[in-house]
Amino acid sequence: MKDKRAIVVGAGLGGLSAAAYLARAGLEVDVFERNSYPGGYACSFVRGPYEFEASLHELSGIGPPGNRGSCYRVLEGCDVARRVEFLPIDDFYTSIFPDFTVRVPHGWEAAEEAYCDQFPRERKGISRVMQAMRRINDASAEASKITKASDALTLPFKAGDLVRSMGITVAQALDREMKDPGLKALFTNIWGYYGLPPSRLSWLLFAVANASYIEHGPYHVKGTTQALSNAFVESIEDNGGRVHLRDGVVSIEVADGRATGVVTGQGGRHKADFVVCSANPITTCFSLIGPDKVPADYLKALAGRHIAVSTFNVYMGLDHPAADLGLDGHEFFINEGYDYDDQYLRMFTTDRPSYWAVTNYNHADPEFSPPGTSVVVLTALVDYTPWAHLPADRYRETKDRIAREMIEATDRRFPGLKDHLAVVEVSTPITNMRYSGNPGGSILGFDYDLAGSPPFRLSNRGPLERLFFANAWVRMGGGMETCITSGLFAYGEVMKDLRGTRGLAKLLPATG
Amino acid sequence: MALRDLADGLHDVASIGLVLGKQMVADSLADVRDVEPGLPDELVERLHPRRVPGRVAEIIEETASTRTLRLVPVGEPFPPFRAGQFFALLCEVGGVRTSRAYSVSSPPTRSYLDITVRKMPSGFVSVYLCEEAAVGDVFELSGPGGSFYHEPMTDSRELVFLAGGSGVTPFMSMVRSFADLDAGPRVHLVYGSRTLDDVIFEDELAAMARTHESFRLDLVISEPPDEFSGCRGFLDAPMLSSLLDGAEGKTFFICGPHAMYGLCTGALEGLGVSPASVKKEASGPPPDITLVEGWPKKIKPSKKATVRIEGTRSSFEALCGEPLLNSLERNGVAVENLCRSGECGVCRSQLVSGEVFMPASVVLRKADVAFGYIHPCMSYPLGDITIRL
Known part of the structure; x- marks a missing residue:
């Protein structure tokens, strides 16, 4: 050829x-x-x-x-x-809410246990949701192998969960099985990876993507x-x-x-x-x-x-090991409440986000930065629209302000963080546009x-x-x-x- | 079970109705929120233009060997920059298309950009800019670039600027912008020059030191006249320990000729300053690469090596003592670049065969080291090489 x-x-x-x-x-x-x-x-x-x-x-x-x-x-x-070389990450994610913190490991049973430990009264619903996710994942793996039209026609009979998942949001799927808004927020806390809050996010996508993490564990390169x-x-x-x-x-x-x-x-x-x-x-x-x-x-x-949202990143080089500051995992989500719709709406402003990830890259790879130092990154979803209307001369002060406020708020959860900043670099939706060429820095x-x-x-x-x-x-x-x-x-x-x-x-x- | 399935089924039917309804709303919103295909480029261009033209509006003779080119925008305003950052100035000298990175010496609050250039005796571009450039000339600029600026999130409120010769230019931008704000950090500028006549911006700096309590200036002259009452010598350990009122808790910035970096770094180490609180500006290839640590002594800088560019018929002779990027430009091969100090990675290329020398100051990604990439602006061929651009 x-x-x-x-x-x-x-x-x-x-x-x-x-x-x-x-x-x-x-x-x-x-x-x-x-x-x-x-x-x-x-x-x-x-x-x-x-x-x-x-x-x-x-x-x-x-x-x-x-x-x-x-x-x-x-x-x-x-x-x-x-x-x-791929390096395994031991946990799936750690959720931090104002009133509780839960570390979610990977593996179907272990993850289910972590959710149940925090919300023991909802054990049954949690279990049903996890089983549905597994069925959707298995069926979608089957569906991707379909090459004959007859198989495609019989799919709805063999994989009801999969077909149903195409038409509902994550929130709709969970509302049937879970009651506590805290549990729903915890269970869906990784929604930032998929760009939409559970009320608008496809249940199929969430189930399949999460299943991939739960079954095989997350990795770092x-x-x-x-x-x-x-x-x-x-x-x-x-x-x-x-x-x-x-x-x-x-x-x-x-x-x-x-x-x-x-x-x-x-x-x-x-x-x-x-x-x-x-x-x-x-x-x-x-x-x-x-x-x-x-x-x-x-x-x-x-x-x-609809073009998906972009990100705001605060890249931090610390002159201190992150583990000593309480960052004893790879991925943390900080939440100021359970209301993901409110978190999402905030992404269309230049106010400080109320939901962001804290990633400690030295956890999976101790050699990620020089000995005695560490790299921690704060990532929030943000939409590009407020940035598009910002005059060029206000760009820097806006990005610096949000970064400072995010660092302050992260420091309240991991005290000492802001005293060890050696290098800080900040990216915005405009940065994403610049390097990816994607509209909206999606x-x-x-x-x-x-x-x-x-x-x-x-x-x-x-x-x-x-x-x-x-x-x-x-x-x-x-x-x-x-x-x-x-x-x-x-x-x-x-x-x-x-x-x-x-x-x-x-x-x-x-x-x- | 059957009841539950029925309920689920009904729920799904309801959901589909809801979804379709939502989708109709979304569709109508999408019509309003039109896809604007050109918008990303516009937004990026006004902050990070690939090229921006600047016209020389004025030339200020600063010293016998130094002049400032005051550039004004030709069309769009210059993009915002942070005091201490540089722009690359593109020019054609003796038929060679090349560029040099210059720190801006004016503060970011002006509509113009001051580029202050000292004529180097063996210089190429600096000689051209000091002798040939004239009012009305238009140069293309790219940038801004570099991370040699005051970052309140990481730096102390007490800054010590160690400048040598024309390395004072980024500090000039910073000091001027702090004076504009009148609420900046405390600054101590220790500025070394060979003779008193070589000191750039002397009057303005002295005036600022008089009027701003938060700014202190110390000139250090290595070859002063007999009657000179100021500091004599270099920015070495004894000098710094006598001038600095303690080093603890301060953030240090160094910019000057190559020889100065070793001297200052050693002096600061001696004072117990941690490397994390010292920022160094990259300042282009050294005047003599053979003096840089790690250079193989058996290789003469005048030795010739053949450079082949994979995928083309192009090959040429290069001097081992000259940066590869310069040799490429001399031979008509343009490679996009910015800092010319091994730092920004814009000229990143792959070394297919042969060996090059890169000083330890060159900043490469770990993955680029592992997969054989180089930064040609600070790479010196040690023998025949093949590269992939």
Whole structure:
């Protein structure tokens, strides 16, 4: 297949994964990336003696040897897994509420026990919810293997939970089984990973994503996710592909409704049989292709979807071990109450957030920072809209104020933290936009609401023939495991075109 | 059980109705909240433009060898920066497209940017800017960059600035902005120069020291005239321990010529200052790379090495004693860059074969070390090499 050439637009995780699979299949692959490093959000940066993980909190779908998860298998399939070291994180998360703190381990029984210990009277409901999550997860694994239309037709009879989960929110699923608002807040406290509060978040997405963490445990990447991204590049190049840095695609060429090549920032014009976009579909359609060349239906489908929120990060290098300050785990969620809708609404202002993650990177990897020091990152979800309307000269004071207030509030829970700050770097939705090019600095592509849950997300097939997407905006959605998987799906679609077997893809309605 | 299933079923039907209703509301909202495809770029551009033009509005001769180019925006205002940060100034000198990073010496509260340049005897760009640049010239800038600024969240309220020669420029921006605010931290500037005539901004600094109780200035001159009554010598351990009123609880900033860093760092260590409270500005390649720790003594800086760029037919001869980025530019190969001090990583490239020397001050990601990446702006070929850009 050396005579077939694929061009990948952007070296985000989805693009890298698609490129690695395509290169292994023998296609000639060129990845064009405008930044000086690969990975998109999966990267690191250095300030003084500290190196910071830019985005990863917990990687799902890895699992220990003998119980490898889906993400690990996708990484094996493109010869990346062996180039990276994954470090297990012992707990799933620790929730801190004003009136209680609960450490939730991974593993189905252990996690259930932790919830039940805090809310013993709701044991029955907790157990029913956990069982439903397991059934949904198992059924969704089955569903992903479906290749025959007859199997798809019988699925509703075999997997009622799965089908039902597509139409309800997390809150709807829990309201039937749990009473205490504290329990609901605790059980769903990881919702920040998925960008919407339980009242709007797809139950299917929540169940499947959480199941992946619970079953295989969360992982950290040794040497940060930059090591993962670099490993992708190495695999691509070992298989004859090339990753061109500082040379982003500025336009995608189209002839007869078909993507035929790209023009890059350094002026290169490259013909291609297939174009796979790691870049988001909005920028791809509106600036790289041009809206006049994109079918109107597709543009409408884009406009009808909601862009997920962005993040505000306070990256801190401490001149002291974080464990000594009470940070005896990897991931903590600080909550000022149980009301997740209130937490979500606050994200559309520049007020201090009332829900954020505290991540201690030295917990899983004691060598993460120099001896005697540690790296702790505060992450809150925020929407870009208030930042878009902020005058340029008020940008810094606003970000500094929020960072100071978050540090103060975190210090109340982990006293001494603010006395050990050696380096502080702050990122906002504008920072996310700058490095990812994502509209709104979104970390998840489109929202995971009911219309944006995995079955209803946009397809990996783009609006033009021979144009594909491999990123958070399409199936399977946002997050690292899902982006990596998206690359595999895009590769699968390219192979269907190559082999002339669109098969089931033709029968199923094109979503979006 | 059956009843429960029935109830669930009814609930689901109700849910679907609710979902559809919500979706209709969401759809109508989406129509209002239009996708604005150009917006991200606009928002990013006004804070971090890739390039911004600046016109030389005025040239201020500061000393016999130093001048300030006052740049004003040509179109859009300059992006905001923090006092102490730098911009890269792009120029073409003798047919070579290159750039240099310069700390801004004016405070962020002005609409203009002052770039203060000292002409280095063996300089390339500095000679051009001091001799050729004229009022009306337009330069492209990129930036701002760097983390050499006062950060109230981590720094003490008592700052000690150790400046050498033209390394005073980022401090000038900081001191001027604190004076503007009149509520800044306490600042002690210890400023070393060779002769009195070399001192930049002397009058303004002296005036600020007189009028601002929170600002103290000490000039240290290594070759002063006989009648000079101030401090004589260098910013070494005895000098600093005599000038500093204790070091505890203070945050130190160092910017100056390469030789100064070793001297000051050693002196501060002796005073019991922890490395975490010392900030050092990256200041470009050293004048003589062979004096840097770790340089293999058997390699002469005049030795020639062949540089191949993978994926192209391009190859050329480079001097082992010259940064790879400079050799690339001399040979017409443009590589996007910013700090030219090994710090920012914008020129990050892959070393495919051969060996380069990078000083310990170069800041690489751990994963980049593991996978064989280099920062060409501070990499010196030790023999024939192949790189991937």
